[in-house]
Amino acid sequence: xxxMKRAGPVAACVLLFxxxxxxxxxxxxxxxxxxxxxxxxxQFVDWPPDAFTAPGQPxxxxxxxxxxxxxxxxxxxxxxxxxxRSLVVERYFNIAELHNCHILYIARSEIGHLPQILxxxxxxxxxxxxxxxxxxxxxxxxxxxxxSNRVGLQIDVGAAKAGHLTISSKLLRPAEIVGxxxx
Amino acid sequence: xxxxxxxxxxxxxxxxxxxxxSSMAVGQPDSTGELKQLSLEELMDIxxxxxxxxxxxILQAPASVEVITHDEIRRSGVTSIAxxxxxxxxxxxxxxxxxxxxxxxxxxxASLANKLLVMxxxxxxxxxxxxxxxxxDQDYLxxxxxxxEVISGPGGTLWGANAVNGVINIITRTAADTQGLYAEAGGGxxxxxxxxxxxxxxxxxxxxxxxxxxxFDRDDEVYAGGRAAGDGWHQAQTGFRIDSAASARxxxxxxxxxxxGHAGLNTGGAARTAGGNVLGRWTHAMSDESELNLQxxxxxxxxxxxxxxxxxxxxxxxxxxLLHDDLTTYDLxxxxxxxxxxxxxxxxxxxxxxxxxxxxxxxxxxxLPTTLNQNLFSAFLQDEIAIRPxxxxxxxxxxxxxxxxxxxxxxxxxxxxxLAQDQSLWSAISRxxxxxxxxxxxxxxxxxxxxxxxxxxxDYGSEYVTAYEAGYKGRVSTTSTASVSVFRNDxxxxxxxxxxxxxxxxxxxxxxxxxxxxxxxxxxxxxLLQSWSVHAGYDYLHERLHVRPGQxxxxxxxxxxxxxxxxxxxxxxxxxxxxxxxxxxVRWVDALVVNGGSLVxxxxxYFELDTRLGWALSPSLxxxxxxxxxxxxxxxxxxxxxxxxxxxxxxxxxxxxxxx
Numbered sequence: 001x002x003x004m005k006r007a008g009p010v011a012a013c014v015l016l017f018x019x020x021x022x023x024x025x026x027x028x029x030x031x032x033x034x035x036x037x038x039x040x041x042x043q044f045v046d047w048p049p050d051a052f053t054a055p056g057q058p059x060x061x062x063x064x065x066x067x068x069x070x071x072x073x074x075x076x077x078x079x080x081x082x083x084x085r086s087l088v089v090e091r092y093f094n095i096a097e098l099h100n101c102h103i104l105y106i107a108r109s110e111i112g113h114l115p116q117i118l119x120x121x122x123x124x125x126x127x128x129x130x131x132x133x134x135x136x137x138x139x140x141x142x143x144x145x146x147x148s149n150r151v152g153l154q155i156d157v158g159a160a161k162a163g164h165l166t167i168s169s170k171l172l173r174p175a176e177i178v179g180x181x182x183x
Numbered sequence: 184x185x186x187x188x189x190x191x192x193x194x195x196x197x198x199x200x201x202x203x204x205s206s207m208a209v210g211q212p213d214s215t216g217e218l219k220q221l222s223l224e225e226l227m228d229i230x231x232x233x234x235x236x237x238x239x240x241i242l243q244a245p246a247s248v249e250v251i252t253h254d255e256i257r258r259s260g261v262t263s264i265a266x267x268x269x270x271x272x273x274x275x276x277x278x279x280x281x282x283x284x285x286x287x288x289x290x291x292x293a294s295l296a297n298k299l300l301v302m303x304x305x306x307x308x309x310x311x312x313x314x315x316x317x318x319x320d321q322d323y324l325x326x327x328x329x330x331x332e333v334i335s336g337p338g339g340t341l342w343g344a345n346a347v348n349g350v351i352n353i354i355t356r357t358a359a360d361t362q363g364l365y366a367e368a369g370g371g372x373x374x375x376x377x378x379x380x381x382x383x384x385x386x387x388x389x390x391x392x393x394x395x396x397x398x399f400d401r402d403d404e405v406y407a408g409g410r411a412a413g414d415g416w417h418q419a420q421t422g423f424r425i426d427s428a429a430s431a432r433x434x435x436x437x438x439x440x441x442x443x444g445h446a447g448l449n450t451g452g453a454a455r456t457a458g459g460n461v462l463g464r465w466t467h468a469m470s471d472e473s474e475l476n477l478q479x480x481x482x483x484x485x486x487x488x489x490x491x492x493x494x495x496x497x498x499x500x501x502x503x504x505l506l507h508d509d510l511t512t513y514d515l516x517x518x519x520x521x522x523x524x525x526x527x528x529x530x531x532x533x534x535x536x537x538x539x540x541x542x543x544x545x546x547x548x549x550x551l552p553t554t555l556n557q558n559l560f561s562a563f564l565q566d567e568i569a570i571r572p573x574x575x576x577x578x579x580x581x582x583x584x585x586x587x588x589x590x591x592x593x594x595x596x597x598x599x600x601x602l603a604q605d606q607s608l609w610s611a612i613s614r615x616x617x618x619x620x621x622x623x624x625x626x627x628x629x630x631x632x633x634x635x636x637x638x639x640x641x642d643y644g645s646e647y648v649t650a651y652e653a654g655y656k657g658r659v660s661t662t663s664t665a666s667v668s669v670f671r672n673d674x675x676x677x678x679x680x681x682x683x684x685x686x687x688x689x690x691x692x693x694x695x696x697x698x699x700x701x702x703x704x705x706x707x708x709x710x711l712l713q714s715w716s717v718h719a720g721y722d723y724l725h726e727r728l729h730v731r732p733g734q735x736x737x738x739x740x741x742x743x744x745x746x747x748x749x750x751x752x753x754x755x756x757x758x759x760x761x762x763x764x765x766x767x768x769v770r771w772v773d774a775l776v777v778n779g780g781s782l783v784x785x786x787x788x789y790f791e792l793d794t795r796l797g798w799a800l801s802p803s804l805x806x807x808x809x810x811x812x813x814x815x816x817x818x819x820x821x822x823x824x825x826x827x828x829x830x831x832x833x834x835x836x837x838x839x840x841x842x843x
Contacts (some may be wrong), residue, residue, distance in 0.1 A: 033229050036218040040226070058661070067573070075215050079713075088661055091605050093573045109572070133471075154234060174224045 033151055034131060035073040041127060042082045043052055043143065044171035048164045051102060051125040052085070059085040060100055061086050061172045064092045064117070065107030106130045106140065114139070126128055138179070141165070154178050197528035213361065225525045234585065245577065245599035245609035246338075246502065247654055247668035247704055249273050251331040258756060258766045260795030260809030262399070262836075264353065264375055265551070267325065269770070269793075272720025272752055273335035273349070273668075275702050277745075277775070277786075277821040279403045280829040282319040282446040283417035285821050288335035288349030289672065290700050290726050293743045298617055300346040303353040304438055305516070306462055307481050311538055311557065312508060312550075314345055320456055320484060321353075321444055322420050324379050324395045326365055326840070329356040334671060335704060337615035340579040340595045341530070341567055347615045347648050348672075355438075358383055358391035358426040364843045371836025374813075376400040376423035378496045390427035390435075396420070404829045405446065405817050406454070412829045413451075418444035432468040437461070449829060451503070452489035459483055472522040482512040490545035493629045495636060500547075501629035507543035512536060526569030530579075534561040540621065549630025550621055560584040573601040574612045587619040590644050605664075608659030617646040623678065623692050637680070640692040663709040677728065677743055679736035696740045698728030714758035722750040738778045745821065747788070762799040772820070779823030789818050803842050804816045810835045 011067040034101065038061055059082045077087035092098055095117050097131055104126050106117060111132040118139045119126065131144035141163065153175035160167050199809040217227050218226065249271040261267045265284040270278045277285040285292045287299055297314035300307065303323070309316050318762040331353050338346035346406065362383040369377045379397035386392050400417040422440035429435055441459035448454060462480035469475060486508045541551045556826040565579025580594035595613035604609060626639040654668035676694035683689055702724040710716045725748065728740040736742065754768040775786040792814050797807040810833070817830035 033216060033218060034256065036215070036221075036226060040223060044223070072215070092828065093603075097603060109569075121491065129777055151227065153223075153227065171223060174227055 003019050009132045014069065029072065030151070031069045032072045032076075035076040037078065037144060037151065037153075038103055039076045039087070039104060040075065040128065041168060041171070043102075044168040045127055045160075046166040046168070047102055048123050053100065058087065058088045058098065059083075059088055059102055060088055061103045061105070062090045062092055062098060062101040064095060064098070065110035067091055068107060098126075101126055103127045103129060106132075108132045111137065121163075123163075126163055127160070127163070127165055142151065142175075152176065189323070215728050244334075245575075245597045245607070245611060247273055247652065247666070247670075249333045249335075249706065256325050256328060256331075257798065258764060258795060259754075259768065260766070260793065260811070261325070262278045262377065262809075262835045263318075264321050264323065264325075264328075266811075267328075267331060268333070268351065269752075269768075270754075271331070271333035272722060272750070273333055273745060275722075275750065275772075276349075277772075278831045279448070279573045279821045280412060280414040281404050282320045282414065282444075286316070286318065286351075287746070288333070289670065289702060290724050290746045291743050292746050294745070295622065297620065298345070298347040299349050299351060301351045301353070304355055304462060304567070305464065306460060306482060306535075307514070308526075309345060310484070310510065310679075311540060311620055312510075312549055313622040317456070317484075317486075319418070319444060320442065320458060322418065322442060323353070323355060323422075323440075324365075324381055324397050326367065326379070326445075327356050327361050327393070327395060328383060329354045329360070335668070336611070336652050336723040337593075337595065337613040337648060340563055340581045340593055343619060347617045347646070349766075355424065358424050361424075362391065365840070367838060367840040369836050369838030371809075371834060373402050373832055373834035374399065374836045375402050377836070377838065381589045383646045386425065389429065390425055392423060392425040394421070394423045396422075404832055406826060407817075407828065407830055408826075409817070412449040413447050414449050414829060415447045416444065417757075418442060418446075418456075425743075426699075434464075434466040436464040436466075438463075447488060449827060450489070450491040454489070455485075455487045456597065457485040473821075474520045476520075477516070478518075479514075479515045480589055482510075484508075484510045484513075485503060488545075490547040493633070493636075500636065501633035504545040504547060504656075505543070506545035506548055507541075509541045511539040513538075519763060525694070527811065528569075529565070529566040531577065532562070532563045535559070542621075544627075544630040546633055547629050550625040550626045551627050551630070552625065555621065555625065557586045558584075559586075575599050583616075583618075585618050587624065587643075590612050590781055591618060591645060602657070606655075608653070608655050609646040610653040611650070613650050613652075615648050615650070617648075619643050619645065626692065637691050638689045638691050640694075641690055644676060646674065646676050646678065648693065663707065665707045667704070668704040670700075670702055670704075674700070675700055675729070678728065679734070679740070680738055680742060682735045682737070690737055693734070695731045695734035695736055696728050696743065697731055698740070699837070700724060700726045716756045718752075718754040718756075720752045724748055734747070737781050739781060739783075741768065741778040741783060742778065745775045745777045745786075747775055749773040765794070766797075767794040775821070777821070777823050779825065784824040786819050786821060786824075789820070790814055790820065805840045806839070808835070808837050808838070 026134060075088050077089060080087050101149055114137060127141045129142045130140045139159050141156050141160045145152045145154055155172060155175045155177055156179040157177055158179040197205040208696040217331045251267060251270045256267050256271055259270060263386060266284055266330050273288055275287050277292060278284060280671050286297055287296045291298045295313045295315055301309060308321055334350040338350035361381060364382050366380040368562060377399045381393055381395035382394035382508045398419040401415060403413055403415045405409040406412055420442035425437045427662045439461045444456040446454045459478055460482040465477045490504055490506050492499055492503045514536045516534045516791050520812050521529045522528050538557045540555050542553045561583040562579035563583060565578045567575055569575045577597040577741045580592060593615050595611060597611040599607055599609045623643040624639040627635045628637040629635060650670060650672045652670040653669060656666035658664050677696035679689050679693050679695035681693040681695050683691060705721045709720045724746055726744050750772050752770040757765045769792050771790050772788060774788045777784050777786060791812045793811045795807055797805055797808040799805045810832050812831055817832040819828055819830045822828040
């Protein structure tokens with residue numbers, strides 16, 4: 001009986017490991033990769049000059065709603081610059097808190113309020129990004145979609161154009177283009 | 184007669200405390216830096232795991248939390264986990280000798296401090312002998328520690344008994360984060376030798392691993408007069424960790440560590456320690472909203488401790504001899520997180536722990552029964568309810584069943600109110616229990632057949648706290664953050680050393696102390712320049728404990744506390760040039776009121792300075808010089824003033840670290 005007790009947990013540990021040995025190495029956390037995508041968007045999208053009110057004004061990546069990134073997004077932008085502007089992360093609970101924001105990640109918790117959010121951003125040069133599931137997200141400029149455990153991109157060129165944003169072909173090439181160009 | 188009696192009590196107390204036990208290659212890029220180097224196409228080809236996606240940033244948790252990062256540990260020049268904990272302002276860390284520390288949150292840093300729960304990668308490391316931590320047994324290759332989370336205040340609901348005043352959560356890096364070769368070597372006046380190495384690779388397909396080893400040798404500390412105390416310490420440790428993504432929704436981890444140490448004692452001889460553990464964990468994301476965690480571990484510790492002879496009034500009560508302790512722990516935990524519709528985030532869990540403790544008594548100190556098997560069952564449920572986007576309510580309770588006191592309930596209620604971006608107010612009321620440890624129930628000092636003058640209490644029950652807390656944390660400008668926490672804790676049934684009516688002896692352990700503590704914890708962090716960050720912390724603690732009316736306590740309700748009223752720390756981290764970093768930390772610790780049995784003494788207030796200069800000669804090679812406790816030749820941090828009190832010396836050492 002004593003021997004049984006001793007062997008039990010060790011056997012359990014070994015059993016846990018019989019399940020492994022497929023695919024490649026341990027993948028990084030989903031939101032680490034998505035944070036790097038947001039950082040890349042800052043480099044592959046051109047904002048109109050009036051998106052910045054002062055020469056030294058930082059480039060702002062905003063997170064609206066329940067933040068899934070933890071410390072990942074902050075870690076990605078730390079010490080980085082985009083066209084000589086430092087990058088900062090801001091977090092909002094309400095779209096009304098947003099003032100100078102260049103990329104806005106709309107968290108899953110806010111997707112129910114999407115029409116109001118997009119209305120509040122109308123005419124402003126804010127690149128909207130979402131990774132929520134479901135089809136009813138018309139008007140979000142870039143969607144991070146899940147494709148066999150990888151992150152794919154869907155870009156609504158028309159919506160971006162309406163916000164006076166120019167998306168580099170480098171970003172468009174690997175993406176799936178949705179929505180037609182407007183006007 | 185009264186005088187005689189008081190004298191006896193003093194001698195008994197000294198005897199009791201002199202006898203104290205406390206002698207004691209990657210398949211795909213993973214790091215953020217690597218990911219940033221990838222093209223968009225490459226980034227889109229990276230496989231990701233959705234495991235642990237719900238892990239909330241601890242900075243948003245509605246509690247007093249400090250996080251010590253990997254980088255802070257590396258840049259501070261600390262050489263052990265206990266030293267690293269000085270980087271958390273909400274902890275009081277007092278070094279007692281070369282290998283023992285008293286570490287506590289919100290007071291109660293007594294010689295057998297027992298109100299903190301400490302975990303390494305989910306494995307609880309306190310000893311059921313006294314519900315405290317043998318800090319000398321808790322080691323790791325510091326390079327491979329990801330972060331240390333320190334929560335001050337009760338954490339009983341999620342973590343269970345012993346999380347009375349705080350929780351320390353030490354988290355090591357994943358095997359994927361520690362790929363390649365790392366080697367370090369160094370030495371100095373106190374730290375005579377330090378070596379460590381790790382290698383991380385991949386196990387064919389699917390898994391990463393690392394193996395590590397380390398060894399150090401520390402010199403003796405000294406008495407006030409400068410004479411060596413004979414408390415030198417050397418220890419070796421080795422271990423491994425394997426992480427595997429069996430699928431995009433499954434993570435498996437297997438860890439193991441083994442150590443052996445030799446810790447000199449100023450009472451003569453050396454404590455010999457050894458131990459090891461194996462832990463397995465499976466995390467399964469059932470869906471985007473639901474995650475299951477299954478963890479099991481096996482842990483063994485072995486201690487042989489020379490106990491000096493016991494004497495009272497010059498009469499030898501028991502000769503010197505060895506105390507042996509062998510503890511085996513089996514633990515199984517299940518935890519499930521699920522986000523429900525309507526803004527509910529639910530966490531529930533079940534746990535079972537079996538401990539098998541075998542003591543071989545020394546004449547001077549023992550435990551009866553010598554062999555004790557214990558079962559601990561636990562269950563908890565916590566719900567976070569988003570009432571509004573900016574307001575959430577957290578309700579939960581843990582229920583535990585232990586063999587000593589039966590069922591224990593540890594509920595808490597928390598509120599978080601987000602004021603604006605990155606700013607929140609929080610408040611909580613919690614109840615936590617410190618269940619009896621073996622010392623409280625089973626202690627015999629000296630052990631039969633010798634005359635016992637101190638015994639455990641057969642009726643000794645749990646100690647309880649009800650804690651009221653509130654705090655603010657937030658970003659006060661783009662370059663600075665701050666936090667403030669205030670608390671009041673009401674304690675009842677705290678440990679006392681009470682007299683047997685009529686005969687005084689044996690003194691026995693009872694629950695005859697009660698009282699309250701109040702305090703404030705403040706931290707501020709600022710990035711003053713791109714290359715210069717500073718941190719400041721201040722802690723205030725007021726403890727008011729009393730002996731219950733009509734009851735007695737040998738220590739006049741001072742036996743469980745040895746805490747500074749004020750503590751201040753200031754740290755600076757400066758990036759001097761591309762490859763040159765300079766860090767410095769000053770701390771001021773107020774005087775401690777300590778007891779030696781019924782006598783009251785003091786550890787004087789002190790200032791100390793630690794600093795490190797690191798120079799990266801190349802991306803793979805760094806040399807550094809660190810100085811610890813530079814302001815004094817030696818200074819005491821703990822202990823009743825006596826010729827046997829050990830003081831901590833200035834330490835300077837150099838180190839070379841190489842990674843490939």
